[in-house]
Amino acid sequence: PRAVSTRGNAEALVALLVLATLYYTEGSSVARAAACYGLAVHVKIYPLTYALPIALHLQGRQHGHGAALAMGHHGKARSPLLGFLWQLLTNRDVLLFGAVAGSVLGSLTFAFYYLYGWEFLEHAYLYHLTRRDTRHNFSPYFYMLYLTAESRWSFALGLAAFLPQLLLLVVVSVVFYRDLAFCCFLHTAIFVSFNKVCTSQYFVWYLCLLPLIIPNLRMSWRRGALLLSLWFLGQGLWLAPGYFLEFKGYNTFLLIWLAGLLFLSINTFVLVQIISHYQREAQVVEKNKQR
Amino acid sequence: MGCGGLEILSDRIGAGLWAAGLPRALRELLLVRAQASSGFFSGAQAVCQDAVVTQQLLQEGFHRELLLQVELGATREDLGRCTVAARTRLPPGIYVDPYELASLQRHNFTKALVIPDAVDVEAPEYLASDLVVLLYMTPDPRCSGCFTATLPVHGRYHRPAENNGTALVALKSPEILICCCDNHLSTECWKPSDVEAACLGRSSHPCQWYSVKHKPVSEELIMQIPVGLRQHRFLVCVTTLLATVLCSSMILAAACRYGHSPLQTCSEQKYRSMK
Numbered sequence: 001p002r003a004v005s006t007r008g009n010a011e012a013l014v015a016l017l018v019l020a021t022l023y024y025t026e027g028s029s030v031a032r033a034a035a036c037y038g039l040a041v042h043v044k045i046y047p048l049t050y051a052l053p054i055a056l057h058l059q060g061r062q063h064g065h066g067a068a069l070a071m072g073h074h075g076k077a078r079s080p081l082l083g084f085l086w087q088l089l090t091n092r093d094v095l096l097f098g099a100v101a102g103s104v105l106g107s108l109t110f111a112f113y114y115l116y117g118w119e120f121l122e123h124a125y126l127y128h129l130t131r132r133d134t135r136h137n138f139s140p141y142f143y144m145l146y147l148t149a150e151s152r153w154s155f156a157l158g159l160a161a162f163l164p165q166l167l168l169l170v171v172v173s174v175v176f177y178r179d180l181a182f183c184c185f186l187h188t189a190i191f192v193s194f195n196k197v198c199t200s201q202y203f204v205w206y207l208c209l210l211p212l213i214i215p216n217l218r219m220s221w222r223r224g225a226l227l228l229s230l231w232f233l234g235q236g237l238w239l240a241p242g243y244f245l246e247f248k249g250y251n252t253f254l255l256i257w258l259a260g261l262l263f264l265s266i267n268t269f270v271l272v273q274i275i276s277h278y279q280r281e282a283q284v285v286e287k288n289k290q291r
Numbered sequence: 292m293g294c295g296g297l298e299i300l301s302d303r304i305g306a307g308l309w310a311a312g313l314p315r316a317l318r319e320l321l322l323v324r325a326q327a328s329s330g331f332f333s334g335a336q337a338v339c340q341d342a343v344v345t346q347q348l349l350q351e352g353f354h355r356e357l358l359l360q361v362e363l364g365a366t367r368e369d370l371g372r373c374t375v376a377a378r379t380r381l382p383p384g385i386y387v388d389p390y391e392l393a394s395l396q397r398h399n400f401t402k403a404l405v406i407p408d409a410v411d412v413e414a415p416e417y418l419a420s421d422l423v424v425l426l427y428m429t430p431d432p433r434c435s436g437c438f439t440a441t442l443p444v445h446g447r448y449h450r451p452a453e454n455n456g457t458a459l460v461a462l463k464s465p466e467i468l469i470c471c472c473d474n475h476l477s478t479e480c481w482k483p484s485d486v487e488a489a490c491l492g493r494s495s496h497p498c499q500w501y502s503v504k505h506k507p508v509s510e511e512l513i514m515q516i517p518v519g520l521r522q523h524r525f526l527v528c529v530t531t532l533l534a535t536v537l538c539s540s541m542i543l544a545a546a547c548r549y550g551h552s553p554l555q556t557c558s559e560q561k562y563r564s565m566k
Contacts, residue, residue, distance in 0.1 A: 268542055
């Protein structure tokens with residue numbers, strides 16, 4: 001993180017704030033967690049995706065995990081999804097979290113707008129909405145988006161690229177929210193791997209959460225080393241044609257694209273291995289509830 | 292004799308006068324009179340020597356260095372207190388990074404002004420605009436009256452091409468500008484130019500910039516940039532989407548298998564998402 005931070009992106013700061021958010025959430029200091037979260041989102045937008053797992057976690061903790069998601073137990077059961085959403089949004093902890101995080105983020109946004117004017121809003125938020133960067137990067141979608149940048153399919157393809165990412169994030173939030181650190185790790189790893197733009201800088205976002213989940217990974221050292229080597233190999237196989245394109249001028253677009261697909265496959269394999277070897281602390285949680 | 296011949300004759304007369312050890316002003320006066328009396332005097336251009344400009348692109352790929360070398364007709368002593376600069380117009384296919392230039396300027400490697408000073412470094416070529424760069428040149432020890440400068444430039448992404456995997460960017464020859472605050476430049480060889488750049492001499496106000504007519508060694512410089520091929524479009528789109536759907540299904544399956552049971556059963560959710 002230090003090497004990435006010195007290039008002008010304070011990833012170390014965001015990592016700290018995210019970890020603080022998780023720490024305070026697990027430790028039941030909802031207001032402090034929300035304040036850290038608001039600050040984290042202000043510094044970088046990506047922690048916004050943690051809103052769903054955090055909300056589910058807070059709500060689940062209060063009502064007990066077993067009953068939290070049961071259909072028809074709370075309120076009208078006309079639509080279980082709506083009923084569940086209503087229950088989620090009226091939960092005391094969730095509301096407190098939302099209110100504190102919202103006010104922190106809102107007041108920071110207002111303060112910086114007051115200091116820097118429209119330029120701040122443009123560079124911090126609006127830029128991400130209109131940014132079109134189709135230069136070569138780790139994302140599997142890069143070549144597709146580059147070739148179709150000016151075609152009429154551009155919007156549809158952009159949406160098609162967004163849907164798997166969105167679906168995965170929602171499903172992972174719903175099935176893993178009980179273990180917040182693991183959920184957030186998977187969240188960010190999936191978000192980065194399936195994003196339309198992916199650079200090395202983004203890897204720091206989920207690597208900072210890796211130390212939190214390693215103690216619960218029931219995996220041999222050999223398997224862990226193999227996965228890590230595969231991950232680095234995937235990057236190396238992409239960086240080689242990338243170097244020849246950028247610094248030697250060879251037309252290696254197809255190779256870069258294939259390497260991007262390979263890297264996605266490797267990331268998928270690593271994530272599936274991590275999911276299948278993760279020891280959920282279900283027994284510990286049950287014991288705590290019985291006390 | 293044509294113009295070229297006239298120049299050769301002037302050079303020879305000039306060389307002869309120099310060899311005779313005459314002071315410069317007297318030499319010039321005699322030279323003009325010699326040409327006038329020989330009947331070959333064709334106006335002010337006769338005493339002006341063209342500047343010779345060479346430009347080269349060093350390195351390969353997207354990140355290059357533009358090397359400019361200028362050989363002005365005058366000697367180093369004449370140009371001792373003058374500032375020489377090159378004004379070049381970069382087409383949309385190439386850009387300079389203002390932050391990189393600022394950093395180089397801080398370390399006294401290169402000094403340049405970019406107009407406009409805000410450059411979108413991520414924009415592709417078809418969304419970018421021309422840039423005008425005023426590059427200050429330093430005396431080149433190679434020869435007297437020679438100046439040199441390097442400018443780091445970067446290629447932008449171009450539109451994908453149908454068949455040919457390379458796009459060409461043409462870089463025109465730069466305009467050479469000079470600013471001498473003691474006003475000893477003869478206005479026949481140099482024409483005034485409006486340049487929005489500082490050139491301060493002994494006086495506190497900026498001095499007049501002049502531009503020189505020159506004879507570039509090579510008119511245009513061509514930079515080759517690799518581009519994607521449109522013929523790959525269908526294959527790339529289909530394969531990419533298939534791969535991402537496959538990978539996301541695998542992660543979904545693992546999540547459903549090892550995660551806690553959600554609102555509906557996992558298989559129902561997966562079924563709906565695949566539709």
